[in-house]
Amino acid sequence: MRRPDTRLAQLEQRTQSVLTLMIMALVILLIQLWLLTISLEEFMAARSTLAIPTFAASGFCLLINLWLLRYLNRVDKKEDGQ
Amino acid sequence: MSDKTEETWRRDFPIQWGADNYVTRREFTKFLVLVSGAACAGNGYFVFQKYQKRNQSFPSLEIGSINELAPGQVKLFHYPDEEEPALLIRLQNGEFVAYKQHCTHLSCPVHFVSASSRLECPCHNGAFDAVNGSVLEGPPPRPLPRITLRIENERIFAEGVQGS
Numbered sequence: 001m002r003r004p005d006t007r008l009a010q011l012e013q014r015t016q017s018v019l020t021l022m023i024m025a026l027v028i029l030l031i032q033l034w035l036l037t038i039s040l041e042e043f044m045a046a047r048s049t050l051a052i053p054t055f056a057a058s059g060f061c062l063l064i065n066l067w068l069l070r071y072l073n074r075v076d077k078k079e080d081g082q
Numbered sequence: 083m084s085d086k087t088e089e090t091w092r093r094d095f096p097i098q099w100g101a102d103n104y105v106t107r108r109e110f111t112k113f114l115v116l117v118s119g120a121a122c123a124g125n126g127y128f129v130f131q132k133y134q135k136r137n138q139s140f141p142s143l144e145i146g147s148i149n150e151l152a153p154g155q156v157k158l159f160h161y162p163d164e165e166e167p168a169l170l171i172r173l174q175n176g177e178f179v180a181y182k183q184h185c186t187h188l189s190c191p192v193h194f195v196s197a198s199s200r201l202e203c204p205c206h207n208g209a210f211d212a213v214n215g216s217v218l219e220g221p222p223p224r225p226l227p228r229i230t231l232r233i234e235n236e237r238i239f240a241e242g243v244q245g246s
Contacts (some may be wrong), residue, residue, distance in 0.1 A: 017102040019190070022107050026115040032121035032218040039128040045224050048132040055125040065118040072111060 017075060021068050028061045028068075035061075091109055114182055128185050140242040145170055148178070148236050154196035158183070161240045169194060169201070170238065171212055176240060180229035187222040201226060215245075 037056040044052050145159045151172040159180075162166045167183040171194050180199065183191045190205035200218060203208040208220030215226035230242040 001153050004202060011098070011101060011104060016105065016113045018104060018107045018128050019109060022111040022114065025111050025118065029118050029121065030120055032125075036124050039125050043128050046227070048128070048135070051125075051128045051132045055122070055129045058122045062118050062122040069112065069115045072108065076108070078116040 001032055014075065018072065021072055025065050028065055032058050034059045084085075088164070093135040112116065140240075142232075143240045144237055145180070145240050146231060146238050148238060154193040159240070162243065167191065170231075173212060174197065178231055178233065179212065179215075180231055180240060181210070183244065185222055186224040186226060187216075187220070192226070200206075 035058045039051055039054045042048060088163045101154070140162050143161055145161065146157055150153050150188070151157055151170070153172050153174045153176055155172055157170040159168055159170055160166055167211055169183050170178065170180045172178055174196075176195075183193075184207065185192050185203040185208055187203065187206055187208050191202050192201040192203045192208075192210065194200075195202050196214060199212045201212055201215075203220065203222070206221050208222040209218040210216065210222070210226050211218050215228050217223075217225060225245060227243050229240050230244060232234045
């Protein structure tokens, strides 16, 4: 059985990892919201030249976020397996 | 509070702030990814609209005759459906132009001022050039959507909308 202080230290480490992932996901989401406002502004002005580039960029951001989510789940499973 | 009392308290309520923070942040990160998907879907909607608009067709609608309006006069009509008010204007040079009546700022109805050849919005003092619909002053961010006209046998037809 592990000592409580070791377990707490590991928990603290995991929390820090999740915090880092959370900040990364938040920054990426802010970029996506910015892309969305560009698309909206284009749409309102009856233009659509940036619709596909912003969609592609937003999709790329989503892929990064999904990768972060996968990494997060992997950290969870790894910890549960111990 | 003595150490012994504190230990009893911890045994009765074994809450760890670290574990609580971990779960909260993990769940919030998952929520952020969900919102990220929604933002991407929002961008996808505009791509969908782009291709849908490309296939959109406007009806050809007779809105009046050229003898109906003297230079400087205006006529209200609805295009492309009954819920979209628009203005047919005969400029001082005799040319006909038509615009949607909704201001591009907050959709207040604009009115034509013949003396200055402008379309003015009374809500926030926005003004548009009657010749090409461009913004002259005020808060409107975009020109007025212009309705394409066709004149045939002295009759005026609305054929489409540019910049809507």
